Amino acid sequence: MHLQSVEVSQSPEEKFREYLASRPRAQRFTEQQRDMVNYIFSKHNHFDADSLIEDMKREGFQVSRATIYRTLNKLVDAGLLRRLDVGPRMYYEHDYGYPQHEHLVCQRCHKMIEFQSPAIEDVVRDVCRDHLFHFEGHSFVIRGVCNECNRARMTKSRLDLV
């Protein structure tokens, strides 16, 4: 289940190129980086660095570990990706071209369910205003157990009683 994407004027590749060129010391846009940007933005996903490395290798891309880690940081800095701190691993997902949303994270199957809540947005803005805090973004993660895992757990405990 994914949310409706937001319309953006530039492609992720263009936006990243522009970011690299605007650095104090302009950086080269390498072929590996282009492969990475296009791969990541071909589908909306929550992924960590290791799974990205494995997936890209499996699909025949040549990208080094160091490049993946360095480029992920740059993509966050450029506003294309955002980090999601959901436990032992750091996850990433599209920020550019994708609406603000929050996550329910199942502690058993690690599924992430996205949802939007205008009420949460309002509270965040109010709190920032009260503290004269300059808002740059937020991520809200609710940990718990998803419906399927809950059902599986209930079925199992029923079987255990038999």
Ligand SMILES: [Zn+2]
């Ligand atoms: Zn689950």
Ligand SMILES: [Zn+2]
């Ligand atoms: Zn998400």
